Structure formats: C-alpha cells, structure tokens
Amino acid sequence: xxxxxxxxxxxxxxxxxxxxxxxxxxxxxxxxxxxxYFAQANDQTKNMKNMAVKFSEEASHHMYDExxxxxxxxxxxxxxxxxxxxxTDMKEIVIPSTQGSELAxxxxxxxxxxxxxxxxFAGQTKDKQVNKSATGRIKTGAxxxxxxxxxxxxxxxxxxxxxxxxxxxxLEATQSYMLRLFIYVxxxxxxxxxFFAFFLFSRITRPLxxxxxxADFITMGEYGTRVPIQSKDEIGxxxxxxxxxxxxxxxSIRALSQEKEHLSSILRSMxxxxxxxxxxxxxxxxxxxxxxxxxxxxxxEWSEDDEETRRFRKPDTALxxxxxxxxxxxxxxxxxxPLIPLFxxxxxxxxxxxxxxHVQNGVWSVAMTPLYTSDQVRGAVAVLRDVTEEERLDKxxxxxxxxVSHELxxxxxxxxxxxxxxxxxxxxxxxxxxxxxxxIHDESLRMGRLVRDxxxxxxxxxxxxxxxxxxxxxDSLVRRMHRKFAVMAKERGITLTAALxxxxxxxxxxxxxxxxxxxxxxxxxAFRHTASGARIAIKAETAVYKDQPAIRIEVSDEGQxxxxxxxxxxxxxxxxxxxxxxxxxxxxxxxxxAIVKNIVDAHHGSVTVQSALGxxxxxxxxxxxxxx
Numbered sequence: 073x074x075x076x077x078x079x080x081x082x083x084x085x086x087x088x089x090x091x092x093x094x095x096x097x098x099x100x101x102x103x104x105x106x107x108x109y110f111a112q113a114n115d116q117t118k119n120m121k122n123m124a125v126k127f128s129e130e131a132s133h134h135m136y137d138e139x140x141x142x143x144x145x146x147x148x149x150x151x152x153x154x155x156x157x158x159x160t161d162m163k164e165i166v167i168p169s170t171q172g173s174e175l176a177x178x179x180x181x182x183x184x185x186x187x188x189x190x191x192x193f194a195g196q197t198k199d200k201q202v203n204k205s206a207t208g209r210i211k212t213g214a215x216x217x218x219x220x221x222x223x224x225x226x227x228x229x230x231x232x233x234x235x236x237x238x239x240x241x242x243l244e245a246t247q248s249y250m251l252r253l254f255i256y257v258x259x260x261x262x263x264x265x266x267f268f269a270f271f272l273f274s275r276i277t278r279p280l281x282x283x284x285x286x287a288d289f290i291t292m293g294e295y296g297t298r299v300p301i302q303s304k305d306e307i308g309x310x311x312x313x314x315x316x317x318x319x320x321x322x323x324s325i326r327a328l329s330q331e332k333e334h335l336s337s338i339l340r341s342m343x344x345x346x347x348x349x350x351x352x353x354x355x356x357x358x359x360x361x362x363x364x365x366x367x368x369x370x371x372x373e374w375s376e377d378d379e380e381t382r383r384f385r386k387p388d389t390a391l392x393x394x395x396x397x398x399x400x401x402x403x404x405x406x407x408x409x410p411l412i413p414l415f416x417x418x419x420x421x422x423x424x425x426x427x428x429x430h431v432q433n434g435v436w437s438v439a440m441t442p443l444y445t446s447d448q449v450r451g452a453v454a455v456l457r458d459v460t461e462e463e464r465l466d467k468x469x470x471x472x473x474x475x476v477s478h479e480l481x482x483x484x485x486x487x488x489x490x491x492x493x494x495x496x497x498x499x500x501x502x503x504x505x506x507x508x509x510x511x512i513h514d515e516s517l518r519m520g521r522l523v524r525d526x527x528x529x530x531x532x533x534x535x536x537x538x539x540x541x542x543x544x545x546x547d548s549l550v551r552r553m554h555r556k557f558a559v560m561a562k563e564r565g566i567t568l569t570a571a572l573x574x575x576x577x578x579x580x581x582x583x584x585x586x587x588x589x590x591x592x593x594x595x596x597x598a599f600r601h602t603a604s605g606a607r608i609a610i611k612a613e614t615a616v617y618k619d620q621p622a623i624r625i626e627v628s629d630e631g632q633x634x635x636x637x638x639x640x641x642x643x644x645x646x647x648x649x650x651x652x653x654x655x656x657x658x659x660x661x662x663x664x665x666a667i668v669k670n671i672v673d674a675h676h677g678s679v680t681v682q683s684a685l686g687x688x689x690x691x692x693x694x695x696x697x698x699x700x
Contacts, residue, residue: 087265087268088262116217117199120153120238123236124155124197125197125221128221128223131234141157153236153238156178156234157232158180158189160231183200183220183235183237184200184218193232198218199218201215201216201217216237216239216240217239218237220235221234282311286299295325298318342359343361344456345359345458346359346362346453346456347362347366348453351419351450351451353407369409372409374409410429414454415440415454423442424440425440426439433460434458436457436458436459437457437459438456440452440455483519484519486512487512490511494509529645529663529666532670532671537670541581541582542582544579544587546577546587547577547612549588550612551570553588554610566607568609569610570611571610571611572613573613577614577623579697586671586674589667590672591625593667595610597665602688606631608628608629608630609626609627612624617677620698622695623697624694625695626691627691630687631688633686633689634685643679645662677694
C-alpha cells in the first residue's frame with residue numbers, strides 16, 4: 073500500500089475524511105428534515121377529508137356552476153389535487169381538465185367500485201390509496217390518495233359524491249430527489265477530492281519526486297544533476313537551493329578529485345613504498361610499490377621458530393640503541409607482519425619511529441608516522457625504502473677496505489721488516505742477504521698483482537673495461553695454457569691434461585688476452601687447492617648457448633673442493649672459501665674469480681661451478697661464438 077505512505081495518499085485520505093464528515097453532518101440534517109416532512113405527510117388524509125367536506129358543502133351551493141368547479145380545481149392544483157363530482161346515477165357532473173396541469177385526470181370509477189360509491193351515496197366517507205397508471209406527461213405506477221364524501225343539495229339530500237384525489241408523487245419525488253442529491257454531492261465531492269489530490273501531485277509531489285530522483289543520481293556520483301525550476305513558490309525556492317547545493321558540491325568534489333589525483337600521482341611516482349594503516353592495523357591505502365610489498369609479504373610463512381622471521385630491530389629509547397624483539401601477528405587484517413611491533417609502538421606512544429627490517433634477503437628502511445583525527449590516533453602511515461643495495465654496497469665498501477688493508481698489511485710488514493733487517497746489516501752472509509732481497513721482491517710482485525687486479529676489477533665494474541675483439545683460435549689458446557702450466561704441474565707432481573676436439577674451435581669475437589687471463593686465474597686457483605698426485609683437466613668443445621653456437625670450457629681439479637655454503641659467494645671480491653689458509657707468496661688476492669666473472673659477462677657468456685668437499689671443483693664456461 074505505497075499510496076498510503078505517500079504525501080498524495082495522505083492528502084487524499086485527509087480530504088476524503090473531511091468531505092465524508094461534511095456529508096455525514098449534511099445527511100443527519102436531511103434525515104431529520106425528511107422525518108419531520110413525512111410526519112407532516114401522515115396528516116395528509118385527514119386534511120384531504122376536511123378539504124373534501126368543505127368543497128362538497130360549497131358545491132351544494134354551486135351544483136351546476138362550471139366556473140366554480142374550474143376555479144376549485146385551479147386552487148387544488150397548487151397542492152397537486154383535483155376534484156370530481158358524480159351524481160347518484162353514476163354520471164360525472166365535473167371532469168377536471170388536464171390543460172396546464174401535471175396531474176392526470178381520472179374518472180370516479182378509476183378509484184372506487186360502484187359498491188363503494190353507493191356506500192358514499194349512503195352517507196359514508198371513503199378514503200384509500202390507489203396505484204394507478206396514467207398516460208401523457210405523468211409517469212406510470214403513481215400513488216394517489218382519494219377521498220370521497222357525500223354531496224348534498226341545499227335541502228340536505230344526498231345527490232351524489234365529491235371526490236378529491238391528490239398525487240403522492242410529490243412526497244416520493246422529494247424523497248428520491250433528496251437521496252439522489254445526496255448521492256450526487258458525495259460523488260462530486262469524491263471526484264473533486266481526487267482531482268485536487270492529483271493537482272497537488274502535479275504541483276507539489278512531482279517536484280519533490282524530481283528532487284528525490286536528483287538526490288539519488290547525486291548519491292550514485294552524477295554530481296552534475298540539476299532540478300528544473302517550474303514555480304516561484306517555496307518548492308521553486310527549494311529546487312533553486314538544491315541546484316545551488318549541487319553546484320557547490322560538484323565544485324567541492326572536483327577540487328577533492330584534483331587533490332586526490334595529485335596525491336595519487338605523487339604516490340605512484342614515488343620509488344618508496346607507502347602503506348596507510350587504520351587504528352586496527354588494516355591496510356587502507358597503498359601506492360603500487362606498497363601494494364607489491366603487502367602482497368609479497370602476505371605470502372611468506374612467518375614461523376615462530378625461525379629467528380630470521382621472528383626478530384627485528386626496534387628502537388630502545390632508554391638505551392639509545394636497538395634491541396631485538398620477538399612478535400606474532402595479533403591481527404586478522406592483512407597488515408605486513410614485520411610492521412606490527414613498529415605499528416604498535418607508534419600507536420601506543422603517538423610518536424614517529426624508524427627502523428630497518430631484514431625480510432628474507434632484503435633490507436628495508438621504515439619510517440612510520442601516526443595519523444590523527446581530533447587529537448586521537450586513527451592510524452599510521454609507513455614509508456618503506458629498499459636499502460638492500462645500499463646495505464650491500466656499504467658492506468662491500470667495508471669489506472673492501474678491510475680486505476685491502478689485510479692484503480696489503482702482510483706484504484708491507486714483510487717489506488718493512490726485511491728492509492729494516494738489511495739496513496741493520498743483520499744478514500751475515502751474502503746468501504742470507506740474497507734471500508731477504510728475494511722475499512722483498514716476491515712481496516712487491518704480490519702487491520703489484522693486487523693493485524693490478526684491483527684496477528682491472530674497478531674498471532670492469534665501472535663499465536670501462538677495454539676489450540679488443542677479434543677472431544680467437546680457442547684450441548691454440550688452450551694448448552698454450554697447457555704448456556704454460558705444465559712446468560708448474562711437473563714441479564708439484566700434478567697431472568695436467570687438455571682435451572680438445574679434432575675440428576678447430578674458433579671464437580668469432582673475443583679478446584684473447586682477457587680470455588687468457590680467465591684461464592690463468594682458473595688454473596692458478598686449481599693448482600693452489602690441488603695436492604700432489606691429483607689431476608687437473610682442461611676440456612674444450614662445441615656447444616649451444618641460448619640457441620646460438622658456443623664453446624664450452626671446463627677446468628676441473630681433484631682438490632679439496634668448496635663448501636656448499638660458500639658456492640653462492642665465490643665470485644664476490646675478496647671472498648675466500650678457505651678462511652684458514654695463510655696468505656703466503658702462493659696465496660691469492662681473492663679477486664681472481666670476480667675478474668673471471670666480469671670478463672665472461674663482457675663476452676655475453678656464463679660461468680658456473682660445481683664442487684663438493686673432498687671431490688674437487690669444476691668451473692664451466694660457455695662463450696658464444698658470435699657476439700650480438
């Protein structure tokens with residue numbers, strides 16, 4: 073019943089109620105009036121008898137005066153009545169004319185039978201109501217009240233009868249008319265009420281519905297919706313105010329959208345990750361970098377038994393340093409687990425905080441600031457920066473300084489010590505002096521190799537490595553390297569072999585000197601870690617690398633091997649798997665394999681290693697025959 077909840081329905085029901093009350097009051101008055109009216113009608117028979125008696129008395133003086141009867145009927149016509157006069161021999165003395173009258177003309181026998189008339193002739197008075205049909209202008213089935221009284225002459229003898237009949241149609245017509253009037257008024261009132269309700273609908277409700285529809289469109293985001301102003305009344309003013317409100321709202325939304333787009337552009341262009349959290353720890357807003365971190369960290373299984381994932385550094389304001397804290401995720405929201413302790417500290421203390429998080433193999437610098445609403449913390453915003461490379465470079469710098477200092481300390485100390493011994497003339501024989509000079513010479517050569525390797529590696533890592541490309545006969549290079557290290561192998565009791573295919577191995581573009589340096593470093597490494605009686609093998613053959621013809625070179629030994637934990641790091645600068653060996657004249661600089669990798673990468677090739685403790689090591693090189 074939607075109509076009864078609408079303004080039109082309520083107005084319609086109200087007006088219908090008012091009209092109904094008015095009609096009810098009118099009906100009560102009409103009923104009262106009709107009761108009084110019909111109460112008076114109940115005395116009509118008595119009045120008709122009295123009137124008939126008077127006319128009968130007068131008729132005795134004007135027995136055959138037609139003018140009298142005509143005048144009498146004219147007077148009676150004002151009361152819808154007529155008079156008939158009949159003699160005792162059943163002859164009518166007066167038959168009223170119907171001209172100018174709405175009342176039908178009847179004969180005496182139309183109302184009374186001869187027996188009834190004879191009773192009247194006998195001196196009785198008769199009255200009755202008769203339903204008679206009539207023709208002409210009078211409707212059929214009309215009710216008549218008839219009174220018959222004896223007609224006497226001047227001597228008092230009954231000579232006939234005087235009949236007065238009056239139509240009861242006037243009373244019924246009045247009653248029917250009042251009923252019809254009441255019904256018509258009710259119908260008209262209902263129609264006018266309905267019309268007025270629909271008029272109100274067009275003048276009041278429809279503009280309100282347009283306002284509602286416009287408000288719904290604005291709710292759905294169509295802020296340009298406007299309402300047509302169709303009047304200058306209060307509703308028109310309301311529509312005007314609504315349109316003004318819509319314009320101001322559209323301007324505000326446009327300004328907010330511009331600010332939002334501006335902020336979004338700034339966040340998207342940031343290389344740092346931004347994550348906004350509400351007070352419950354749920355992620356509300358991120359930039360693309362922050363979304364990537366949230367998704368990646370949500371896939372990590374944080375184990376309480378894994379110290380690497382359970383511990384992170386948290387600022388200790390009392391100590392002014394950083395302590396370790398274990399944590400678990402108390403939230404069901406997708407807040408990144410490593411951020412939970414820092415987030416709790418920021419929300420609880422309502423102050424900024426910063427830290428570095430170690431997540432798997434990455435290092436993140438995190439700065440978190442609380443967000444306020446009416447002096448209450450409603451969340452926090454965290455800015456994360458990937459400082460893994462910076463940390464790695466800083467570690468490399470520190471390691472480089474420490475390694476160079478360590479590598480140079482031994483030869484410098486030896487140079488200083490032996491030179492002081494020569495200055496102090498400690499050696500007593502020429503052989504001792506020659507031995508000290510030889511040591512000084514060897515250490516100077518070692519320092520020269522270290523400085524040369526450092527310069528080469530620095531140029532390689534800076535992208536300034538100068539390569540002279542040309543055609544390289546790789547099989548000839550391998551044979552030359554075999555001859556170069558054959559003497560050393562013989563002196564140390566090591567078997568050195570070289571396996572080459574029958575067809576020549578031609579490298580279309582390569583730097584022969586740098587490739588010789590690669591093989592030299594690999595073989596020098598192999599001899600350094602291979603004991604007497606073992607084997608070192610060089611093998612070269614054709615292969616396919618990245619769907620292109622290539623040359624595969626393997627340098628394998630039967631030395632002590634490399635621990636599995638050290639294999640991922642052997643190509644880093646100054647990294648040495650044998651931490652315990654002395655750095656004598658035969659010790660390496662820790663730069664050879666790093667130089668090998670840089671030279672191979674410059675040739676667009678690859679270098680891999682396979683090794684196991686006590687089973688030896690195999691280095692495999694893949695060099696494409698043609699550089700792209």
